[in-house]
Amino acid sequence: MNWDDLRFFLEVSRTGRLVTAARRLEVDHTTVSRRITALESALGTPLFERAPTGYTLTEAGRQLLPHAEDMETACIGVQRQADAQGSRGEDLSGVVRVGATEGYGTVMLAPQLSRLVASHPRLVIDLLAVPRVVNLSRREADIVITLERPTRGPFIVQKLTDYALCLYGSADYLAAHPPILTREDLDRHMFIGYVDDLLFSQELHYLDELCRPERIGLRSTSILAQHRAIAAGAGIGVLPAFIASQDPSLRRILPAKAMQRTFWMSMPIEIKHLARMQTTWRFIKAQAEAQQELLNATADDAGR
Incomplete structure (x- = not known):
């Protein structure tokens, strides 16, 4: 053996x-x-x-x-x-596997971590950006970013960042449909959202906080698919500001009704002293702190 x-x-x-x-x-x-x-x-x-x-x-x-x-x-x-x-004398090396929600992992972490590995050529980052919970207990990843704070396990847990969500629609869709000035006006519109029975976190039930849509035209487990459907004019829907605010085809609806959620970052205690883990952890945290304007953008700007 x-x-x-x-x-x-x-x-x-x-x-x-x-x-x-x-x-x-x-x-x-x-x-x-x-x-x-x-x-x-x-x-x-x-x-x-x-x-x-x-x-x-x-x-x-x-x-x-x-x-x-x-x-x-x-x-x-x-x-x-x-x-x-x-x-102390050589560059970082080895593999760090980072798990994150699909939207944050794809839109925010992918370009950020690319810069990290460019600075450390011997470091390899495995990025799991998926629409499900990445299980830290089963060692699916070394560092995990989740919507819910882990409450058990030998993990280091730190609040990564708050982020804003708001209702969005494409400029073409909004021009062709009745105006939305109040919450009651939402009843006349088609919505895009999650598949309720496949939600991987209770924190994704945010549409219920805004209204109870009478018509849902398309549902998806993927926030990126929802974004594309909204941008194509299939309906209106709730999106993270860090995704929607970078799309010039979208317009914010009822900005005063913006919502907030939190990302939590976790890592097993037993690997916290590894240099590559410490560096990656600190880098992700620093990048989140530097992107607060994008993560929490809720006010209308420049006609958006």
């Missing part, structure tokens, strides 16, 4: 799927399967129950898990020391 086999064991135990574990380990899923089988053979007992829905730990697997995690912690300690020494 060797540490490499235990690394594969840990990733499968956390993700429950070979393909997901393989993606995290940057290998083919057949390699993961082979390493798990080799570990089970070495120990003389199955560690997982295999099913079409995924892998679950057997009793032997559950007993092995804390020992494997102890070995992982020891390896992280060695890496932490190496990173600390490297940060």
